[in-house]
Amino acid sequence: MENNDSNNTWKWILVLAVIAGLGFMTFFAGFGAGFGTGRVTSPQIASLKDMPFERTGPEGMNLPRITANSDLPREFDLLWEAWDALNEDFYGELPETPEMVGALVTGMLRAAEYEQDESLDLEDTSDDILEAVVETLEQQFGTLPEPSPLIYGAINGVTFALEDDYTFLRNPEQAEFFNEGLNGSFEGIGARVDTAEDGGVLIVEPFEGQPAWEAGIRRDDIILAVDDVDVTDMSLQDAIQLIRGPKGSKVVLLVRSPEQESREITVKRDRISIPAVEYEMLDNNIAYIRLGEFSTPSTRQLRDALDELQEQEPVGLILDLRGNPGGFLRTAVDISSEFIEDGPILVERFSDGEEQVYEASGNGRALDIPLVVLVNEASASASEILAGAIQDTSRGVLAGETTFGKGSVQVPHELSDGSMLSVTTARWFTPADQQIHGAGLVPDIQVERSLEDRAEDRDPQLEKAIEYLLENFGQ
Numbered sequence: 001m002e003n004n005d006s007n008n009t010w011k012w013i014l015v016l017a018v019i020a021g022l023g024f025m026t027f028f029a030g031f032g033a034g035f036g037t038g039r040v041t042s043p044q045i046a047s048l049k050d051m052p053f054e055r056t057g058p059e060g061m062n063l064p065r066i067t068a069n070s071d072l073p074r075e076f077d078l079l080w081e082a083w084d085a086l087n088e089d090f091y092g093e094l095p096e097t098p099e100m101v102g103a104l105v106t107g108m109l110r111a112a113e114y115e116q117d118e119s120l121d122l123e124d125t126s127d128d129i130l131e132a133v134v135e136t137l138e139q140q141f142g143t144l145p146e147p148s149p150l151i152y153g154a155i156n157g158v159t160f161a162l163e164d165d166y167t168f169l170r171n172p173e174q175a176e177f178f179n180e181g182l183n184g185s186f187e188g189i190g191a192r193v194d195t196a197e198d199g200g201v202l203i204v205e206p207f208e209g210q211p212a213w214e215a216g217i218r219r220d221d222i223i224l225a226v227d228d229v230d231v232t233d234m235s236l237q238d239a240i241q242l243i244r245g246p247k248g249s250k251v252v253l254l255v256r257s258p259e260q261e262s263r264e265i266t267v268k269r270d271r272i273s274i275p276a277v278e279y280e281m282l283d284n285n286i287a288y289i290r291l292g293e294f295s296t297p298s299t300r301q302l303r304d305a306l307d308e309l310q311e312q313e314p315v316g317l318i319l320d321l322r323g324n325p326g327g328f329l330r331t332a333v334d335i336s337s338e339f340i341e342d343g344p345i346l347v348e349r350f351s352d353g354e355e356q357v358y359e360a361s362g363n364g365r366a367l368d369i370p371l372v373v374l375v376n377e378a379s380a381s382a383s384e385i386l387a388g389a390i391q392d393t394s395r396g397v398l399a400g401e402t403t404f405g406k407g408s409v410q411v412p413h414e415l416s417d418g419s420m421l422s423v424t425t426a427r428w429f430t431p432a433d434q435q436i437h438g439a440g441l442v443p444d445i446q447v448e449r450s451l452e453d454r455a456e457d458r459d460p461q462l463e464k465a466i467e468y469l470l471e472n473f474g475q
Contacts, residue, residue: 199232294327316469326381371396388430407437
């Protein structure tokens, strides 16, 4: 008798597990397929608004009820009584149905362990549940859907439960997209972009002589649709993936320029070499370097720029990190060492309390030149490592707006099918032990740059940096 009851208990557990699995698989299959395509250190990732469901609250929730024809015993009616009471009276927003059903299954598994005074074989139990899910999918759809999206969805379901925005899976296409960006080249239209304030893709800088520029796209244009697909409510990474494509292919962009009607522009994609570093001598003998990202070519390009500019004996240097989303940690340390002679660049702190300190190499090219670093709300991760080290060591001053606040480190794991699992391994802190994650860096000189400034091609942040250098170091 006890054996029968035990078997029945497991039967009910698996029935609910199937439901939970279906909910999670359906939910996360879509979630995984569209999840973040930006670089690991970039802050732009898919958020809850990008997921294929609506948070309707308790009144809109539809727990898949077990019908009278099911094999569940009548004792489970108590579960629905409790469920209704929660729906009716709970103060706050209840989780979505898949999460709640998953919680039911977890609770039952733990209760079964306690009542039987025996630990479950978690591997076998998980296998049983997954097999039940696969069987249920086959019954539901006739044939099992493509396994890859389901597997990716399942993995991202696990990462989602970790509640860490930067631990997630990229499918093989997204992984290739990620690697291309950090290697300094890709196939697309050739423009630096950001999220537009009211939705869409803002053109921060079209690369001169490349496809977007040649097609007439200019700074502050906003892409509203890509090949008739609206991107105004889409994450930046998903929109970029639509814009990019094979060399020689064409893409039709719906573009709105400042104070102009929207218009369609056809752009022929090409192989794009990312100008990680742009530089020039400004008036009054001030050197200017814009660092777009911390990719593989960035260190060499920055060193070349510093060598050429230093030959002209500038009175000061402006390093522009605005809109820089980050990149490789090692590149951030190497570039920081060009400006800081000795001491720590950052401290990497792990969950077990262990630390790794990254020190300056001591052979930089610009250790003494007066320095202003420009930052804004889109300066993130590796940009904040460099800016934080400059600020904490008093090597220079920061000007602009508070940075994004992304202070965690990810390790990418390439899986056997070419997909990539990014895993957060540590948080990093500035030399003075500032925690950047969730807070960002507050500039020494705070200056905003409004949309009107952009439309009129004004740059009060750059102007303030020039003013500071001339007042304090001008000849």
